[in-house]
Amino acid sequence: xxxxxxxxxxxxxxxxxxxxxxxxxxxxxxxxxxxxxxxxxxxxxxxxxxxxxxxxxxxxxxxxxxxxxxxxxxxxxxxxxxxxxxxxxxxxxxxxxxxxxxxxxxxxxxxxxxxxxxxxxxxxxxxxxxxxxxxxxxxxxxxxxxxxxxxxxxxxxxxxxxxxxxxxxxxxxxxxxxxxxxxxxxxxxxxxxxxxxxxxxxxxxxxxxxxxxxxxxxxxxxxxxxxxxxxxxxxxxxxxxxxxxxxxxxxxxxxxxxxxxxxxxxxxxxxxxxxxxxxxxxxxxxxxxxxxxxxxxxxxxxxxxxxxxxxxxxxxxxxxxxxxxxxxxxxxxx
Amino acid sequence: xxxxxxxxxxxxxxxxxxxxxxxxxxxxxxxxxxxxxxxxxxxxxxxxxxxxxxxxxxxxxxxxxxxxxxxxxxxxxxxxxxxxxxxxxxxxxxxxxxxxxxxxxxxxxxxxxxxxxxxxxxxxxxxxxxxxxxxxxxxxxxxxxxxxxxxxxxxxxxxxxxxxxxxxxxxxxxxxxxxxxxxxxxxxxxxxxxxxxxxxxxxxxxxxxxxxxxxxxxxxxxxxxxxxxxxxxxxxxxxxxxxxxxxxxxxxxxxxxxxxxxxxxxxxxxxxxxxxxxxxxxxxxxxxxxxxxxxxxxxxxxxxxxxxxxxxxxxxxxxxxxxxxxxxxxxxxx
Numbered sequence: 001x002x003x004x005x006x007x008x009x010x011x012x013x014x015x016x017x018x019x020x021x022x023x024x025x026x027x028x029x030x031x032x033x034x035x036x037x038x039x040x041x042x043x044x045x046x047x048x049x050x051x052x053x054x055x056x057x058x059x060x061x062x063x064x065x066x067x068x069x070x071x072x073x074x075x076x077x078x079x080x081x082x083x084x085x086x087x088x089x090x091x092x093x094x095x096x097x098x099x100x101x102x103x104x105x106x107x108x109x110x111x112x113x114x115x116x117x118x119x120x121x122x123x124x125x126x127x128x129x130x131x132x133x134x135x136x137x138x139x140x141x142x143x144x145x146x147x148x149x150x151x152x153x154x155x156x157x158x159x160x161x162x163x164x165x166x167x168x169x170x171x172x173x174x175x176x177x178x179x180x181x182x183x184x185x186x187x188x189x190x191x192x193x194x195x196x197x198x199x200x201x202x203x204x205x206x207x208x209x210x211x212x213x214x215x216x217x218x219x220x221x222x223x224x225x226x227x228x229x230x231x232x233x234x235x236x237x238x239x240x241x242x243x244x245x246x247x248x249x250x251x252x253x254x255x256x257x258x259x260x261x262x263x264x265x266x267x268x269x270x271x272x273x274x275x276x277x278x279x280x281x282x283x284x285x286x287x288x289x290x291x292x293x294x295x296x297x298x299x300x301x302x303x304x305x306x307x308x309x310x311x312x313x314x315x316x317x318x319x320x321x322x323x324x325x326x327x328x329x330x331x332x333x334x
Numbered sequence: 335x336x337x338x339x340x341x342x343x344x345x346x347x348x349x350x351x352x353x354x355x356x357x358x359x360x361x362x363x364x365x366x367x368x369x370x371x372x373x374x375x376x377x378x379x380x381x382x383x384x385x386x387x388x389x390x391x392x393x394x395x396x397x398x399x400x401x402x403x404x405x406x407x408x409x410x411x412x413x414x415x416x417x418x419x420x421x422x423x424x425x426x427x428x429x430x431x432x433x434x435x436x437x438x439x440x441x442x443x444x445x446x447x448x449x450x451x452x453x454x455x456x457x458x459x460x461x462x463x464x465x466x467x468x469x470x471x472x473x474x475x476x477x478x479x480x481x482x483x484x485x486x487x488x489x490x491x492x493x494x495x496x497x498x499x500x501x502x503x504x505x506x507x508x509x510x511x512x513x514x515x516x517x518x519x520x521x522x523x524x525x526x527x528x529x530x531x532x533x534x535x536x537x538x539x540x541x542x543x544x545x546x547x548x549x550x551x552x553x554x555x556x557x558x559x560x561x562x563x564x565x566x567x568x569x570x571x572x573x574x575x576x577x578x579x580x581x582x583x584x585x586x587x588x589x590x591x592x593x594x595x596x597x598x599x600x601x602x603x604x605x606x607x608x609x610x611x612x613x614x615x616x617x618x619x620x621x622x623x624x625x626x627x628x629x630x631x632x633x634x635x636x637x638x639x640x641x642x643x644x645x646x647x648x649x650x651x652x653x654x655x656x657x658x659x660x661x662x663x664x665x666x667x668x
Binding site: 050 | 367368371372375376378379380381383385386388390392394395396418421422424430431434465466467468470471472473474476478480482483485490492493494556667
């Protein structure tokens with residue numbers, strides 16, 4: 001039984017009492033040898049390697065408390081990091097989470113974030129859990145996550161391994177999160193639920209990272225900034241040209257337009273240049289069928305003399321537009 | 335050659351150009367298989383386990399830009415995390431670093447933080463480096479670090495393994511960081527350099543974590559909140575009483591008082607209750623000499639019936655006072 005009321009704030013409770021409320025909500029990791037509560041967690045790394053990534057979400061540029069529930073914030077913070085682990089072809093094994101929040105924040109708010117982490121891990125990456133963390137105080141809410149995973153003896157899927165002749169394929173949706181953000185900024189009253197959830201509580205195809213690697217994928221990447229920006233990164237790292245198939249993109253854009261009620265040109269724009277979809281972009285050797293859940297979007301070709309690595313569509317280079325936090329944030333916090 | 339001036343701000347440059355300036359400053363890790371620039375880093379974990387910790391520093395409660403240079407911020411962010419790895423008896427192998435800063439921050443500011451990480455890793459934990467990171471934007475500067483390390487086949491040093499009869503010992507200084515913070519808050523003009531550097535750019539005895547483990551240490555902990563608070567945590571986790579030797583503490587306090595020019599009672603208060611020293615608190619079996627660089631502070635004893643785990647000195651329980659960010663921050667940012 002706690003000495004503090006259900007609606008107590010962080011400023012009213014000692015850290016130990018706050019952690020006692022949050023710890024039981026956190027997902028457990030099957031890879032834990034020593035869990036939360038010591039100076040470090042101790043994790044198993046079965047193949048003597050591990051992959052690690054980190055991502056920080058800041059109130060204002062990355063989320064608004066007016067738009068997101070704390071449960072959604074937990075899902076988004078988990079999902080964006082898990083997607084980076086999946087994009088290496090790895091299986092997520094654990095997360096560490098640091099949160100800073102104003103003293104007047106309720107402990108219930110942190111509990112709901114923890115439940116978001118719980119639900120995302122349980123559904124997207126079973127066996128993965130939160131194994132450590134840190135609490136601090138700030139004028140704005142900040143959620144910083146590091147995620148790690150196990151390659152199970154496979155080679156990592158790098159951005160630099162795409163080869164001319166590969167098929168470029170995607171698993172997961174494109175365009176929804178960007179359209180969702182536009183609608184939120186526009187103050188749209190009845191945002192399509194698919195757009196809202198894609199932006200506020202993304203649900204990337206985490207298990208497809210391992211599936212792609214097992215199926216012989218060569219290069220992979222989490223689409224976080226935009227299809228074109230992230231494909232351009234693969235193109236540069238692999239020193240190739242990525243040709244997106246305009247007819248395929250137009251077909252997908254038309255379906256998306258019907259599904260969420262926007263016009264096709266708008267849908268196509270969002271698919272190419274919208275950020276935060278966290279779909280999985282993969283190149284596969286062309287001599288084999290794509291694994292289930294992957295759609296071909298184009299091909300990888302060699303550069304010709306005098307040509308830089310880039311993304312092209314319909315015979316023309318596509319400009320690299322996408323999300324830039326330092327230039328695109330309007331300075332608002334809520 | 336960069337297209338941007340030396341004093342360009344984050345808001346004036348694309349992320350790729352910012353990273354191109356920062357990456358060369360970062361320390362390299364000897365354990366890296368795939369370094370910064372992909373969705374994840376890939377790290378070696380030689381004994382099929384790794385330890386991991388995370389810690390976030392926020393402008394205002396955790397540091398002031400008026401007091402700290404960015405180089406000192408990098409040292410402090412690295413050192414506090416490395417100290418948690420050392421406290422498991424592990425050798426640090428890598429760090430991931432997320433930084434949020436206002437758009438008007440110069441890239442040179444981030445470069446100086448990176449140089450702080452470089453110097454701390456090179457001197458305190460050779461072979462450890464920064465293997466990944468994230469940049470975001472915020473109204474305040476936030477530095478979030480996760481650190482990981484290798485146990486080299488040894489068992490981790492837990493808070494829960496202290497045993498009655500153990501000697502309680504410390505490596506590193508106590509009291510300096512707390513006295514430094516007091517002097518900074520008081521606006522003291524000529525702060526003693528030892529106090530200033532202990533608070534703003536701590537330099538914990540990282541290699542002593544492995545040395546303690548090799549010497550047969552049983553329990554260990556990074557002293558971050560205060561000697562009494564952190565020793566109390568070992569006492570609770572191990573279900574024992576930790577008896578600090580008053581004569582030893584008084585002797586150390588007298589030496590500290592002379593060294594930095596405060597009175598002895600004040601020095602003793604800072605040694606017991608000051609935070610952020612990042613000394614290494616260890617319990618060793620009593621049947622062996624302490625390894626070099628460790629000073630005995632007391633002993634572990636069993637609880638008697640009706641007694642809770644606690645820290646005592648001179649026959650009386652010592653109250654658990656230390657740093658609480660949610661209650662002790664005065665709301666100021668600079």
